[in-house]
Amino acid sequence: MSGVDERTTVRPGRVPAGSAADVDVQGIVPTFVAPWPLPGRSWIDLVVVFVLAALGLLGFGAALSGTGFLLAGLGGLALGMGVGVASHALRLNALLTGLSTVLVFYVFGSALAMPSVATFAILPNLRTLGGISIGAVFGWKDFVTLQTPLSAPAYIMTLPYVAGMLVGVVSAVLAVRWLPRRPQVAVRCAVLLVGPTVLYALGVLLGTQTPFLAAVRGIAFALIALLWLGWRPGAGRGENAAASTTAVLRRKKIIGTAVLAAVAVVVGGGAAVVASPPTDSRFVLREVVTPPFDPLEYPSPLAGFREYTKDLAETKLFTATGLKPGDRIRLAAMDSYDGRLWTVSGPSTATDGSGAFELVGDHLPGPKLITAGSDRRVSIDITGYDDIWVPSVGYPSALTLDGKASERSEDIRYNAESGAAVITSGIGTGDDYEERTTTQAVPSDTALATTPTAAVELPPVTNIPDIVVAKASEFVGTETTPMGQLRAIEQTLRTTGFLSHGLASDSSPSRAGHGADRMSELFTRTPMVGDEEQYASAFALMARSLGYPARVVMGFAPEVTEGQGSVQVVGDDVTAWVEVPFEGYGWVAFSPTPDETEIPQDQDPKPKTEPQPQVRQPPRSDNLDDSLLTEASIDDGDDKDKNDGLVIPEWVWWLALIVGVPVSLYFIPLLAISGAKRRRTKRRRAGSGDRSAAGAWDELIDRYAELGYTVPPAATRSATASMLGAQEPEGATTLTVLAGTTDDVVFSGRDVDDTTADELWQRSEAEASRAQGALGWFARQRSRFRYRAKRSLVSRLQPSGSLARRAARDQRAAGRR
Structure with a gap:
């Protein structure tokens, strides 16, 4: 406050002892001044x-x-x-x-x-x-x-x-x-x-x-x-x-x-x-809350197998560095079958063998059942791959996203039991990452000859066709050990079946899918034709029918030579295999798909038939339940292509959230309080001239209270002006004059015109603005959030202007009489 000695300046809310205001309001205004420093x-x-x-x-x-x-x-x-x-x-x-x-x-x-x-x-x-x-x-x-x-x-x-x-x-x-x-x-x-x-x-x-x-x-x-x-x-x-x-x-x-x-x-x-x-x-x-990520909300990876062999066969999906000969890159392990699809277990059916996908940090947990082989440090650079499943080798112990992908590290979910990782926001072109991983050691058949399968619980499989169960019993023959029976099934499928991806260049057609109808067709058709999707599915169903825990794994198997630096993985490198756990060893891989050989053609000449008139054929009637038929994959296109409007970047939404919340917390209360103050002022200015003049004083006192000054709850206008003047010496004279003028207008009994009332309002507003400007910025901001609309007890008891004029007229009439 300019012109005032700092040593005598009084903070709002404090009254100097011995001042006039102190004498006037002692015992009337009980104020609490918090001690500082704290006791x-x-x-x-x-x-x-x-x-x-x-x-x-x-x-x-x-x-x-x-x-x-x-x-x-x-x-x-x-x-x-x-x-x-x-x-x-x-x-x-x-x-x-x-x-x-x-x-x-x-x-x-x-x-x-x-x-x-x-x-x-x-x-x-x-x-x-x-x-x-x-x-x-x-x-x-x-x-x-x-x-x-x-x-x-x-x-x-x-x-x-x-x-x-x-x-x-x-x-x-x-x-x-x-x-x-x-x-x-x-x-x-x-x-x-x-x-x-x-x-x-x-x-x-x-x-x-x-x-x-x-x-x-x-x-x-x-x-x-x-x-x-x-x-x-x-x-x-x-x-x-x-x-x-x-x-x-x-x-x-x-x-x-x-x-x-x-x-x-x-x-x-x-x-x-x-x-x-x-x-x-x-x-x-955490024991009663379900994990948020549910793989069942996404398409089964195995259902899109033919997309890689047909549409993406020559597409460069990603570049892998650090691979060794024989390494396979896995996408997902599927352990649940319902007669239509092999799927990854959801959180409601996850078991100790499948686990659940959890958000992890830089270090990933290891599986419970594994025999560690050799370690790898693999780098993946995505060039044409686009999905949520993260290509990985073995069982990663650390996964670090690099470049622009690092911003989505919080979207990683990992299943330690299957070694599968996902990025819920998706991984695509331009993303790259590095992983430290451990491969599963490959035990010999001799070591596993008498070893039982591990007691691993997997989600149940349902709707297995009867022919698959019958063929499993037929293929195992006289073998009695788990490894012997599984190898017998694997070798039979590899030697009696033929490989075909259903391409136009293939000598024999091969329908996509691995539902119950396709599995029945695989074993009823001669010769047996399919690709990794069908053979891996059939092998896993046969193993499960014999009581062995088995899961289908989909991934890539690129050609890798010793000492090769980088490997370019294309869609044609896609593959699928089956894993079965053995006690004390871990999950052992089986590859039941035949090698690519020429499919024999039927040499028996077909008898000539007489041409028949063309008639409308009745609809096909199959005994299989419609729910077990393989679904046709329908591409609805990219949702982004359907949005022709403006796409707002994600960072804009974040910026709006970060800035909008604090701004809203500040301005919404401020606007509400400002509106209430405007209504208070408008209400006080309305009415007769004497009422408006009294309202100008009430408004000034409330403004002082909102600025932090101590206002007596029950005192005359003169006493109030004296107390406020002691707290704000620069306004003492103005307050005393305004108090006296207001008392004269209210109690004189004269008619007060609008000009006089407006003048009082202008003077009171000018004084309130001056008092506000004398405070610091922080104090002024606090006053904006304060609202005081209570008239003092004295002002409530004071007669209104009309009553005062009526009382004066009565007194003058009594004097004449």
Whole structure:
């Protein structure tokens, strides 16, 4: 405020002792001026709450990988408490405290929750702002649906960050603003423990069946909480004890504390060891939540086999570097059959043999059943491939997306039991990635001669044609061991069948599909003709009919020579094989497809037939159920081609979300409050001249209150002007004049014209604008979110202008009489 000595400037809300306003309103205006700095008692409360909340945050360690969650959780907790303390010091209302929390959340969220993605590890960018926004809303869903330990998506640490911040803000506000103003009994002090308790319970519900130091954390939490409630001044009865008994009470407190601590450690620790419930009885949310990715929502990979051999035969799909001779590149493993298609198991039917697709980080979990062969470091550069299934070799242990694909690392889902990975947003031209992988060792038939198949549970197969079951019994012959029977089926299919992809250049037609009708046709037609799709499906169905767990795997088998650097994989390299698990060895591959040989033609001349008149043929009637017929694949075209309108880039939506949410939180309340203020002003300006003049004063007083000045709830206009003038010396004269003029207009009984009222309104608005400009920017912004429309008790009791004029006329008439 210009022209005023800084040493005598009074902040809004404070009244200098001994001033005129202090004399006028002493005992009338009870104001609460929060002490700053905080007293020692409040600091102790904050430290206790911080320690208890930190014990609750440790529970997130059961589900998260590494210790990064401590940085996010404890950082958010400290920031939240800082916002709560600042709210007390600056006297922020609930709205401004909430907006400050949101601002701090976005400013520091990148460094604490997503440091690996943040610019220079601390500065926010569009990706981190979008990530923490998503994590704050959907992070709980990732916690309970993804495979532990969680290291992805990148925003996974946002949940402990935002949970710690919310608990910190609420607990700090209660400790420094609510608790000191209330009788400090134990029940009210216990309210401060609600936040840390909720955080502790959240760590349990979002954790795993294996808790993180449950006994130690539980005993420490209970012991600290009980000791704090017992020792906190004002929380018990000992605070008001006489001085003569202080030493006795203190000695009893110390003895009681020691006994309580010893009992808590001995009894609590013993109970945790002796009476601890079994791990599987622990209730966690992830045990009752279904994983979000469902492969059944996507077409079966095997159903599109012929697309590769016909339409993409010469198309360069991707370039693979690091392969060795004999390596196969897998796409998906299908273990469920319903008479129509081999499919990848959905989350509702996933078993220990098929597993479920989970979001993973840089390091991928390994399968339960494997005999490790040699390691590979393979690089894939996509050139013409477009699907959700990620081409991979063996069982990857790490998968890193490079280039523009790195932005979609949070879309990776992996099935450890089958070694199959997907990118839910799709992988296409221009994407490249690198994987470290381990191949399955290939045991010899001698080693597996007497080895049983592993006890792996797979989803059931249904609607197997009877001829397939009969042929399986026929092909095994006299073999009795699992390997002997499986090799017999494999060799019979390879030696008696012929390979045909159904191309125009093939000497014999071969229908696509692997439904029940196609499987029956494979064995009833002479000669037996098909390609990898049909033979792998038939072999797997035969193995399952004999009780052996088998799955169909689709992928690519390019020609690789020793020492070859890069291999160009084309559609014609597509293949399918079958895997069966053996106890102690892992999944062993079988290839039942015949080599490409000339298909023999029928040499028997067909008898000549007399030409018959052409007649309309009746519809074909088959005994097979229509639900078992192979589906025809219909290409509906690319959905993008159907949208002729403007396609908005994804980053625009993210930018709108990141910017729009904070802007909406700021401007929507601001517009609502501004509208209410305009209606208040319009209402006060309406009516007769004396009413409008009184409304100008009321508007000015409300504007002062909204700026943060202390306004007496029940005082005359002169007393109000004196008190406000003490807080704002520059406006003292103007306020006194306006108060006197308003009193004269309201109580004189004269008719007040609109010109006089408008002049009072202009002077009051000018004074309100001047007072607002004298404050700092932050104080002015706070005033925009404040709304005061209550008239003081004195103004309510003052007669209106018409009543005042009527009273004056009555007095003049009485004088004449």
